Amino acid sequence: xxxxxxxxxxxxxxxxxxxxxxxxxxxxxxxxxxxxxxxxxxxxxxxxxxxxxxxxxxxxxxxxxxxxxxxxxxxxxxxxxxxxxxxxxxxxxxxxxxxxxxxxxxxxxxxxxxxxxxxxxxxxxxxxxxxxxxxxxxxxxxxxxxxxxxxxxxxxxxxxxxxxxxxxxxxxxxxxxxxxxxxxxxxxxxxxxxxxxxxxxxxxxxxxxxxxxxxxxxxxxxxxxxxxxxxxxxxxxxxxxxxxx
Ligand SMILES: Nc1ncnc2c1ncn2[C@@H]1O[C@H](COP(=O)(O)OP(=O)(O)OP(=O)(O)O)[C@@H](O)[C@H]1O
Numbered sequence: 001x002x003x004x005x006x007x008x009x010x011x012x013x014x015x016x017x018x019x020x021x022x023x024x025x026x027x028x029x030x031x032x033x034x035x036x037x038x039x040x041x042x043x044x045x046x047x048x049x050x051x052x053x054x055x056x057x058x059x060x061x062x063x064x065x066x067x068x069x070x071x072x073x074x075x076x077x078x079x080x081x082x083x084x085x086x087x088x089x090x091x092x093x094x095x096x097x098x099x100x101x102x103x104x105x106x107x108x109x110x111x112x113x114x115x116x117x118x119x120x121x122x123x124x125x126x127x128x129x130x131x132x133x134x135x136x137x138x139x140x141x142x143x144x145x146x147x148x149x150x151x152x153x154x155x156x157x158x159x160x161x162x163x164x165x166x167x168x169x170x171x172x173x174x175x176x177x178x179x180x181x182x183x184x185x186x187x188x189x190x191x192x193x194x195x196x197x198x199x200x201x202x203x204x205x206x207x208x209x210x211x212x213x214x215x216x217x218x219x220x221x222x223x224x225x226x227x228x229x230x231x232x233x234x235x236x237x238x239x240x241x242x243x244x245x
Contacts (some may be wrong), residue, residue: 013038013196014165019068021054028054030220041191043207044200046217047241052200056167060092061085089164093155101143108142112157121162124193128156131186148179168199172206184209
């Protein structure tokens with residue numbers, strides 16, 4: 001049997017080329033070239049100050065890079081505003097909550113909802129609210145929710161925009177191990193529904209639960225990239241990040 005032609009490489013959903021952002025003398029993000037395939041779920045890890053949040057803020061358009069490009073679905077979005085990126089399908093869930101605490105859960109969701117995604121986005125949102133225990137809380141002021149439910153509401157608000165690429169910055173911060181496990185299951189569920197997800201996370205229990213591709217940032221650069229197994233077996237990563245000698 002003769003071998004057929006090699007399958008065409010899949011066009012990444014997101015690509016960065018030489019992305020760089022400095023603050024004074026510190027290169028927070030330093031020449032980062034990254035490709036994320038459609039439907040991929042990837043964790044971004046690295047020591048404090050490695051540049052993870054800055055990279056996310058460049059991807060979401062909250063800051064402009066000094067140099068380099070961001071290409072999303074084949075379009076150069078490097079100079080687009082955050083609002084226009086959301087319209088194109090990139091949405092960031094912040095590390096800290098940005099909900100309107102005095103408004104109800106339902107009102108927060110109404111404000112966040114955009115024109116993208118149609119019925120499918122609505123179904124995903126209903127699934128998310130049910131999975132995270134928020135479906136019965138629609139009439140409750142968001143400020144009365146527990147810490148974890150506020151975090152989850154924030155994820156749902158990002159989801160309400162109908163994203164193709166969801167950026168989650170430390171979604172399990174301050175959560176119990178049980179809440180962290182539920183968040184990991186939920187993120188796996190999101191990926192199962194075709195949403196591409198990049199997650200910055202310090203909690204290795206979460207990263208292990210997800211057990212997908214991992215990118216390690218260190219001093220603003222991509223230090224290592226691979227499967228969870230490859231990253232955990234990498235002695236240099238263990239030394240810089242996992243705290244081993
Ligand atoms: N607005 C800013 N002004 C000056 N320096 C900044 C600014 N934002 C980030 N930095 C610096 O850039 C570097 C990267 O910071 P960043 O917050 O992106 O790292 P991080 O990997 O997200 O860290 P952490 O895990 O602690 O959240 C750090 O040295 C930080 O002090």
